[in-house]
Amino acid sequence: MTTQFKLTMLQISNTVTLADWEIELNAIRSMGSGGQNVNKVSSAIHLRFDIRRSTLPAIYKERLLASNDSRISKEGVVVIKAQSHRTQEKNREDALTRLADLIRSVMVVPKTRRATKPTRSSQIKRVDNKKKQGQKKSLRGKPIL
Incomplete structure (x- = not known):
């Protein structure tokens, strides 16, 4: 059983925000050891964000789609699975933070390299x-002899 979440807005920067309809959050069961808690509680969060349908500026969309990140599928959907914390709320915050960090990473304009001699x-x-090292x-x- 998965649970849908409602979120207000995700603030990326002063000018860029993501609306609640752009991010799909589902609660799923965590993997790994943990005993009864893992078997009963859906504390992991599965986040999906469609880059092409989003309201991000076009330059950010292009950079995200061009980036070689394993979290971005061929269809242009960012998939993040957060399950490192015990509570659903912390995993939800972790997933949203990781999405915001991914988008912020493409916002930084890389410096152009100037050839120097x-x-x-x-x-x-x-x-x-x-020569000294070779002689030594x-x-x-x-x-x-």
Whole structure:
């Protein structure tokens, strides 16, 4: 038996929020050891978030769909399973936090790399250091008679 949850809004940033209809939360039974509590109580949370149907800005949708995250299916649905806590409420908060963190991670614009060259003096120092190390190691060998 799974339980549906109602949620108000998930605040991602000052300008981006997710409405309650965009996130599907279901309570399921946890896996693993735990005895009677695991067998009786549905404390794990299964979160589903459809990227294509969401109201996220287009650039975030593109970046999420292009990201190589195992939690995003080929159909563009984020699936998060939270079962590390004993209570349903904490697992629900954990799942929502993980979704918000995933969306925030694609909001950061990666810096463009500028090609740089090492200075002439640093190149000379590096080669001199390599020569010194080579001489030091050659002295450690067996003496030639």
